[in-house]
Amino acid sequence: MSSSSHGSQSPAQLRQAIRRGEWNKETSGLAPGFVQVNLVILPASDASDFHRFCQNNPKPCPLIAISEAGNPHVTALGADLDIRTDVPRYRVFHHGELVAEPNDVKDIWRDDLVTFAIGCSFTFEHSLIENGIAIRHIEQNRNVPMYRTTIPTTPAGNFHGPLVVSMRPMKAADAIRAIQITSRFPGVHGAPVHIGDPALIGIKNLAQPDYGDAVDVQPDELPVFWACGVTPQAALAKARPAVCITHAPGHMLLTDLRNSDYSIF
């Protein structure tokens, strides 16, 4: 599958190409208009705590779907979807340590694994772009800069940790418009959690993100901060469950859900 041929393919076609091993790269820009999700897969013994963690922290952990234990099919996300094969690259953690980055998890699948599909900022970025708001990290062909804050999450069981935020610099008028647009998407991070002085939420240096890449911020711009889907990964790193599988950063699960389904008006 070439870059030029994938633009018009449906999410289902793309998942099948990924399943066949024909696409193992990042998914940004694939199937525009359709929801891409963060994945967290945990044994049932940890799943109920993690489910409560998502419930307690809906802005960073907007839960789109949850599977039955052991069932690799999540039909709410796609009729044919197989969670074991349909992500371009996975990360496998044992007790919080990264042990592998496979292209499928068929061999290590277990009957007690529960899949959590968590909303991703790609959904609202799509709408920002459609509304003419430039996104710096996309312009600069970088990953979005992300930062650990001093804002705590609400813990559940072993899951706890700081709120992680993504940052997009904007001129004030665009920031106001971006607040309006992302407010339409409460199910995928929603409105920003902070705007302006990074120090007020414990960020010392915008040029040194904790995840992703730094981007340029101009003197006439405000940094705008959204709750970020990396927050559950930070909590997982602290909880150190015996087994955990996630997508590799940027290598998301493509679903049949439309971004517009997550806009409340």
Next chain:
Amino acid sequence: MSSSSHGSQSPAQLRQAIRRGEWNKETSGLAPGFVQVNLVILPASDASDFHRFCQNNPKPCPLIAISEAGNPHVTALGADLDIRTDVPRYRVFHHGELVAEPNDVKDIWRDDLVTFAIGCSFTFEHSLIENGIAIRHIEQNRNVPMYRTTIPTTPAGNFHGPLVVSMRPMKAADAIRAIQITSRFPGVHGAPVHIGDPALIGIKNLAQPDYGDAVDVQPDELPVFWACGVTPQAALAKARPAVCITHAPGHMLLTDLRNSDYSIF
């Protein structure tokens, strides 16, 4: 009419008390939940230019109603309303110069006068307060600080001039919430026009407003700027029409319209 007795009165009852000369003070806090409006009254010869000025600049000049020339009744605002008597204090300008501040304009009413009722930030402030957002100038019992900016209005005929903005300082989370709330009210100034650095819109010193009173701004707060209904008054001061009547600052016209009628969701 005492301060203690007016709280439960309807806008129509209050207009009648004003008409009888029993209330000639500011109207802030009267008839909570009902729309108060800015007034501009002009001869028909100037009215069509001013009407286009409002049309061209809807954020600072949100037109709620316009009268027939010479008709002092604006039933869209209140069945019994008489524009000549129902405002606690007026200002009369000749060629842009303030010549009188009467409590009624019966004696100077003319058959060619057109009344413009322009929305007022009281409408969205009511909703901010109901949503638990403190408003500094109300806390400090002052008038809202207002500033001329370097943002031009779109001219119409002789009417032109700078956008005037009102400023409310808020913590970032409240500012984000205030953007959401005021976005619901596109017919009464709507979302802010600027947030953050005042210099970017030509404001040199927040402590020296061009209209109203300065308020305290804390280090962890952002100034949030809304288009302001004083903008048309600044344009009138430049256009210098032969005759113009307005309300005196803070002495608004009480209408039977509900603030909630101006919330789009």
